[in-house]
Amino acid sequence: EVQLVESGGGLVKPGGSLRLSCAASGLTFSNAWMSWVRQAPGKGLEWVGRIKSKTHGGTTDYAAPVKGRFTISRDDSKNTQYLQMNSLQTEDTAVYYCTTGGMEFDYWGQGTLVTVSS
Amino acid sequence: DIVMTQSPDSLAVSLGERATINCKSSQSVLYSSNNKNYLAWYQQKPGQPPKLYIHWASTRESGVPDRFSGSGSGTDFTLTISSLQAEDVAVYYCQQYYTTPRTFGQGTKVEIK
DSSP states (O other), rough: OOOOEEEEEEEEETTEEEEEEEEEESOOGGOOOOOEEEOOSSSEHHHHEOOOGGGGGGEEEETTTTTEEEEEEGGGGGGEEEEEEEOOGGGGOOEEEEESSSOOOOOBBBOEEEOOOO | OEEEHHHOSSSOOOSOOEEEEEESSSSOOOEEETTOOOOEEEEEEEOOOEEEEEEETTEEEEEEEEEEEEEEEEEEEEESSOOOOOOOOOOEEEEEEEEOOOOOOOOEEEEEE
16 A cells, blocks of 8 residues: 655745655555645645656656755655745745656545645 | 646536546647557546546546546547546646656636535
């Protein structure tokens, strides 16, 4: 059974930074493309970005609102992907979901809440 | 970016009746080389993460009840629940994966009438 467990969320001031982690199990992580999707309170789903498997180059793509501020990385030895978030803005307040897949999103974690507020 | 627009925003259907959700993309998500529509549907219940229900516009995921079906091609798609059950109350999202950025519809809330 695939399990994704996010951690690292919390309250941060505007302009601050936070790093989210996603620990994966039940899949061959090194072969998996991984993504982050967020959901602002009471709102819909918004794709944040993805990282390809290393065999596909390990490259990343980002949504325009986060490009240049957020960085996705992975450590295949730890079956973990990361989302480094810098220069956080109030509009980044959301539940951040870790998902498998770079096209459709097959499996989802329970999400971790990031609140950006002064 | 491809804009995904769902209709209606919400609908209330009696138990056992049909529910139909529409999803329109601002450009075609049909890839001509393989004749596949790069379109997925998700169900999200309150307090839970979304769950992938359908991909390639009409292929149900394992374990998804067969009362759920997806149809359409190009720019116009439909998710149909043939006989609504109480456990189907949720918000449903369409999503295109034809190109990046991946984009979702705004969601359709399905309730019991």
